[in-house]
Amino acid sequence: MRVAPPHIRKTRTTADVMGDVCIALIPTILAAVWFFRIDALLRLTLAAVCSLVAGRLTGKRDGPDLAALVSGLILCLSCPSQTPLWLLVGGCFFAVCVVRDGFGGIGQNLFNPAMAARGLMLAIFPSQLTGFGLPGALSSATPLVGDASLFDLVVGRIGGSMGETSALIIAIGLAWLLIRRVIRWHIPLLSLAGFSLLTLLAGEPLLPALFSGGLLFGAVFVFTDYTTKPITLAGEIAFALAVGVLTAVLRFYGPYPEGVCFAVLAMNLVAPLFEFLTIPKGVSQ
Amino acid sequence: MRLFHGGIKLTEGNELKERAAEEHIHTLAASTLYLPLFVQKRSLCACVAAGDRVDIGTRVAEDPSGFLPPVHSGVSGTVRAIDTFHPCAEGGEVPTVVIDNDGQGRACLLPPLAETAAPDAIVERMYEAGLVGMGGAGYPTHRKYRDLTAEWLLINACECEPYLAADASLSRHFLTLIVEGVHRMATAARVAPAHIRLCTESAQTAAALKQSGLSVVTLTKRYPQGSERQLVEAVLDKRLPDGVLPTQAGVVVSNVGTAAAMGDAARGLALTHRIVTVSGYVKQPRNLLVPIGTPFADIAAAVQPKTADRRVRYIAGGPMTGRRLTTLKAGLPKTCGGLTLLPSHSFSATPCIRCGACVRACPSSLLPFLIEQAVLQGEKERYRPLRTTACLSCGCCSFVCPAKRPLAARITAAKRELKEGIQ
Numbered sequence A: 001m002r003v004a005p006p007h008i009r010k011t012r013t014t015a016d017v018m019g020d021v022c023i024a025l026i027p028t029i030l031a032a033v034w035f036f037r038i039d040a041l042l043r044l045t046l047a048a049v050c051s052l053v054a055g056r057l058t059g060k061r062d063g064p065d066l067a068a069l070v071s072g073l074i075l076c077l078s079c080p081s082q083t084p085l086w087l088l089v090g091g092c093f094f095a096v097c098v099v100r101d102g103f104g105g106i107g108q109n110l111f112n113p114a115m116a117a118r119g120l121m122l123a124i125f126p127s128q129l130t131g132f133g134l135p136g137a138l139s140s141a142t143p144l145v146g147d148a149s150l151f152d153l154v155v156g157r158i159g160g161s162m163g164e165t166s167a168l169i170i171a172i173g174l175a176w177l178l179i180r181r182v183i184r185w186h187i188p189l190l191s192l193a194g195f196s197l198l199t200l201l202a203g204e205p206l207l208p209a210l211f212s213g214g215l216l217f218g219a220v221f222v223f224t225d226y227t228t229k230p231i232t233l234a235g236e237i238a239f240a241l242a243v244g245v246l247t248a249v250l251r252f253y254g255p256y257p258e259g260v261c262f263a264v265l266a267m268n269l270v271a272p273l274f275e276f277l278t279i280p281k282g283v284s285q
Numbered sequence B: 001m002r003l004f005h006g007g008i009k010l011t012e013g014n015e016l017k018e019r020a021a022e023e024h025i026h027t028l029a030a031s032t033l034y035l036p037l038f039v040q041k042r043s044l045c046a047c048v049a050a051g052d053r054v055d056i057g058t059r060v061a062e063d064p065s066g067f068l069p070p071v072h073s074g075v076s077g078t079v080r081a082i083d084t085f086h087p088c089a090e091g092g093e094v095p096t097v098v099i100d101n102d103g104q105g106r107a108c109l110l111p112p113l114a115e116t117a118a119p120d121a122i123v124e125r126m127y128e129a130g131l132v133g134m135g136g137a138g139y140p141t142h143r144k145y146r147d148l149t150a151e152w153l154l155i156n157a158c159e160c161e162p163y164l165a166a167d168a169s170l171s172r173h174f175l176t177l178i179v180e181g182v183h184r185m186a187t188a189a190r191v192a193p194a195h196i197r198l199c200t201e202s203a204q205t206a207a208a209l210k211q212s213g214l215s216v217v218t219l220t221k222r223y224p225q226g227s228e229r230q231l232v233e234a235v236l237d238k239r240l241p242d243g244v245l246p247t248q249a250g251v252v253v254s255n256v257g258t259a260a261a262m263g264d265a266a267r268g269l270a271l272t273h274r275i276v277t278v279s280g281y282v283k284q285p286r287n288l289l290v291p292i293g294t295p296f297a298d299i300a301a302a303v304q305p306k307t308a309d310r311r312v313r314y315i316a317g318g319p320m321t322g323r324r325l326t327t328l329k330a331g332l333p334k335t336c337g338g339l340t341l342l343p344s345h346s347f348s349a350t351p352c353i354r355c356g357a358c359v360r361a362c363p364s365s366l367l368p369f370l371i372e373q374a375v376l377q378g379e380k381e382r383y384r385p386l387r388t389t390a391c392l393s394c395g396c397c398s399f400v401c402p403a404k405r406p407l408a409a410r411i412t413a414a415k416r417e418l419k420e421g422i423q
């Protein structure tokens, strides 16, 4: 096989792709540290170290497992700043070693590792993840923002999880992913479209809903996860619309105040079906 | 700009390609020719015996089934042997006709083709003169044009690969020959002159071709624009269904090199020489006019590698679809338009991350990563639903894969398995 054509390859490697995702997360990380200070710094560092160690244990052996790092950082950013450290450590190992590598490893796992870990943590330890009574934290009722102004939501504020401080900051990450062609625009845009549609139908105010509760973070960094979305363009479009709608349904009518996590997990289950149904048939005769 | 679906943007080798296109064509004299008696998986029989005197254009071997056209000598001289096993560019060692050049350059010509030759006579001449597609696939030209009534004739001057510049230099230096060949081909395929299109990706080549008075289409630079189906898609905005050949859809596509060979054939010259671009990891790329059967070693000797590094790889053809040569003793086949030197490099595959790059790059709209998975898991029943036979073996999927998976190689193997299963 080694002598088979093509004899030249693009220079970009898997590590480059994952590195680009890490770079795209940097603005969000900096914003988290700015708003939550030492709490965020400590937790992000811990999550990074744990996920890299976890990756080394069950995943890639040669060089740092940047894909695991991405999962760990996304998990950490989707948690509140007061998350107990032991819970975060457990979450990182669970995400990488069980959800990802226990289900076939990179590119094979059924669920998004960060969101599966997040969902399990929330299900088992709801009070540790929601019970800190922070303004606008996940415990607050709909709309998630409490009394935060729209300006705060877009530019920056304290509340909710560490990764949802500022829409503008997330947009910088999105721009980087698009410029580097790591992702295409369809999923972020269409998932927001699906969400908006249902929000309007439900008669909720659209803009505060759009800019709060981790939706933007999810649309850019979670819904776009290569492994757990359909690979075909038509599949991606259907997946994006559905996950947006489901997020809104769960947020307005579900048991938890937030919808992204369980919407993604539910859609991960049907993504293979979407992919199968949209395999290109070729040109018909 | 007109475009086909999928494909990749290749920058590698473009500058060398332009430099090679500007070069004059150098003629290479071979002291010995090696003409294998096993071509495209078919056995040929020799028409000469050891010790025979041959001229340029003497018929040396032919295919008893009549599928492949005959092979002719590219030098005048003596047949040294007809059955020694010798390395072959298609791999392995096969019986080979070996001809020593006496340097006198005697030629034997076929009678020139009448101006008014009918389609059948032209097709007959295609066979006699040994014409095959010069773009790489090497499909026998007489088979393609036999009893054909097409609507369009597309002449492909797109260069099938990065680095190669044979089409560009032909268009610049042999335009009258090309024009003559194109008219003969149009007659053979019963295509009206208004439905002939010369197609190229390069502005310079387009400028050269425009002097012919025929209509020229300039396409976007994108690989694999030189592939027939992609050419039809870009020029005529027609996507061909799987398994349907362009000729079945009323379009006949021939390489500009084949047109030049047709021009020669009309004047009585068999296909005995071709243009070869020697490029890649070399100080100065060159276009050479080489007798078919010249050992690659002689061709390689015409250029200097960039460094004296012995770990350079030699590729017969271009870097995307060419075959790596394990020995330079093999003779140049009719279909090989390049010798590309590349620095030694190996790619180690990591697990697929499902990034979708291969899916977007595939000009046939396949899901390369899934076909590879089916191959690795031995699930042959999935080959057909995944449309494996529609693979062009263009290599785009492997090229873009960040995990460096050998997708094209595995899919090509699966396709071959399916096709051999049919026969």
Ligand code: SF4
Pocket: B351, B352, B353, B354, B355, B356, B357, B358, B359, B368, B369, B397, B400, B401, B402, B403, B404, B405, B407
């Ligand atoms: S390009 Fe490579 S890594 Fe990406 S989906 Fe295809 S096979 Fe997988």
Ligand code: SF4
Pocket: B361, B362, B363, B364, B365, B366, B368, B390, B391, B392, B393, B394, B395, B396, B397, B398, B407, B408, B411
């Ligand atoms: S080699 Fe085959 S599967 Fe790969 S891109 Fe080309 S046509 Fe598609």
